[in-house]
Amino acid sequence: MATRALDASNLDTAPLTSSIRLEELRRYRETLPTAVRPSLRAILVPAILLAVVLPLLGGFWLALLWDDGWQAEDAGDWLMYLFILGVILIGPFLLIGVVVRDVAGRAGRRQFRLARFAAANRLTYSPLSPALEFPGMIFALDDGGLGWDVVRDDSSRGLVIGNYTFVTGSGKNARTHRWGFATVRLGTQLPHIVLDAKGNNSLGASSLPLVLDPEQRLSLEGDFDRHFTLYAPHGYERDALYLFTPDVMERFIDHAGRVDVEIVEDRLYLFSRQDLATLDPDVWRWLFGALEALTAKSAQWERWRDDRLGETRLEPGGNGETQIVRPPRGVAAPGRRLQQIVPWYWVVLGLAAAGLGVWALFDNVFGG
Template sequence: MTRSSVLDVRALRARPRRAELRAFWARFREEHPRVRDPERRGRRIVLAFNVVGLTVVELGLLVTLANEVGRGRGDQVPPIVAIASLMFVVLVMCASLLWRNERRRTRPRTHWALAHFAQDNELVYTPGPRSGTMRAWWSITGHTVARAMTRRNADGRTVEWADYEIRNATRRFTYPPVGGWIAIGLRRTLPHIVVRATGRGTRAFSVSAVPDSAQRLSLEGDFDQYFDLYCPEGYEADALYLFTPDVMARAIDDAGGWDIEIVDDLLLLVHPRDVVTTDPARWDEVMRTADAFVTRLEQWERWREDQLRDDPDGGAARYDAAEVAPGGRRLRTSWGLAAWVSFGAVAAVFVGLLVAAMTSR
């Protein structure tokens, strides 16, 4: 299978009988013990308890506020309003986390559909959760893989579609906390290049890092309307060799909403939406996107490190053509505006609670 047009999607649309689903689920749990996801279940219980408890506290504060206003005791109103406001912020945060946790649950029927879909299309389905093993991300942050599909092409190249969740984001992580990726193996390491989609309206609210603006490279034509390309300083010509106009035109057609990253020996396409789903239209999209880039990789793999690069110990050094000089292996990144706003909001909650507690004494 090399084209998305030959996908057999009957399993994604099927509705198994209850007895068949029960038998499958019992067998599937034995083969994949972690599929019950006790960690997510524990988070769900804790978050639900917090939401209920905070709701009760919030209602109590509102009743207290109404009573104080009715008695004409205006001196007690400001601290009560402050505490109620901060509690409401925490309540909203817990409720959103609970909703996200619940939305990403994989139910037995979904596992059944994905397992049969993989079998019908010569894919390998790996249910989660499992700790992420992507080297390029492991050095940046801890991440969990919820679901994964793997295909080995006729040329031996491995392609993986997976849904991820970030546990501990750091200043070097440039993606939304949840989403999906397409990971395509390369036969050699390449310079670190990130191509970020500009049309994603939710990016401003995503608590993630951003590449330093000094590394941004302007593209020819109108490609800057669709993507921002970042490459290490001194690798501008290399980035233009890899992301030629025909590659960028294909990226607009087939990866308009994806971030594209070359890191080490991987090509990553990352999206804030899940990739491994039971939606046939979504599978047509992600398969087509992967196939569009697989055809370009042989040209990319002919890249060679043939220039003098700055040596970490001073001066310049010539590196072997099969490796990437240290300066080209990782982009510089920093926290984005949304991250600083989030940090400030958390700090304000703690400070506000402390001030309100001291005022109410």
Template sequence: MAIDLAAFAQERGWQYLATAPPPTIEGAVFGALLDAVVTDNVVASGPIPFEVGNVAGQVGGTRTEKFGKVTVTMRRRTSARSDHGYVGIRLPRALPHFVVDAHANGSSLPIPLDRKQRVSLEGDFDEHFALYAPAGYERDALYLFTPDVMALLIDETGDLDVEVVGDRLTIYSPHLFDLRDPAVWERLEQIVRVLGAKAIDQAENYSDPRAAGTDSNVAPAGRRLDQGFLSRRGVWWSLVLLVAILIVSLVITIAGIFGSFALGMM
């Protein structure tokens, strides 16, 4: 029997919205979608509060980087669209940006991650997932993704992608969730109970010594993975291209001025 989501949420004291804006996080999915809209959004209270929904948007995004005293913001849009089901869990503190990309669902992230950030773990974990961590945060990944956490990921989210960014753990499906199917809810609540509880425990004791003197629990270098054209390198090349265009434009303008001056002297 199909679930009436509005009634389902009301009975449990949860919030339901037919449409909602996406969470404001710079992640591998939400940070790579423009004009995104969330549908069937359920915000659930309880021992482990969580949020469920479906998100769809146009592949693209924005990234801002500082190069010395120069701040560069790059915004890029493509014609491709991407949609995902997701469940998000709030963590007690911010963590570095990690992505666990499931092999079982193929390449489902909107924009590929830079392969240089891949971290290999013990056992057969690499056969099921690709783990990505920012450069310099490989040991942090080993601290957080312990063998028991890896076993939970294999058992509970083997066909789903998992992301930690800021103080949020998000599990993504490469397809929209059928949130009117009771079996889907059974699985999502199981993931929240098991994986959510473990992630909260792991986050409680984490600290980033590189963050000393900053306004966050994580240093800037660990806050965002490099992702395709939204990588730091992509922003750098955009800056180089912009400078080259300005130089060419300046040369053309100067040449035009001198050309006009020469004609006037004839």
């Protein structure tokens, strides 16, 4: 059954930029998870250090000025000296007050606006989502990832838009990654297909979070190859050509050229290095328009069947008429996941490290 179509024309983005009543903001701020609220310690510690360092620097500067022979010759000079001294001693504390007041006043505004935006469009909003169990690329790289500013539609289309952070490596090699994502449910399971957008690559290098076997690349007709590199599982090239007809390719070129696309199981994903859950109305309008355009052909995709699960055949019906029996929905094991490879530079680094270790061992044993 086809999922309910997205409607970008009725999207209400006014709550993202409209004015905020401070009393409403204060009440909403009290509902935020602790991890989202600004830490008073994180604000005060740098401010206090600033309050200590600035007077010391100011005193040092005045001492140098005094040593250079500056002397107060009249009451005006003394007043200027006292004024400078007062600014050095009192100014940092005034600055602390201004900073704390400003940070406290802005805390929760982003979450408040996104919550109002979600409510205005019959969506739900979560400022923090610790468990996002999706099969998409970025979600499979780390079990401890966090979703931020996650907007959902609980209807059959299963729309989810948000930002996602995860950590790879450990210790000094730990690295935090942040992605924007959008996903919507399709009407059926499809082969694992990835579209690597060339428009967001850096210095010719792919922006994908993992490295796919280049043998799975599939060239399509027209201008599609100038905008995307398409990966399809071995043996599913003909199925990819069935799914990506010229009109479907045109929609992806027109609406998804700036993001990477993944189709896995029964979901379509858009991935970006930039936040997709944002306070920018233009981003939301583009995003809903892109999802609306890309899923408009989902009914066409629902007719696809994996012939590895069985063949379409004719069988006699109960009333004597012949009926068409099609394979069940689903994807055979070879088409469920694309094959990944280890980047060549990791292999080189690994061999180099192993070589250094062997050399050090021989040097210790035979080097005397």
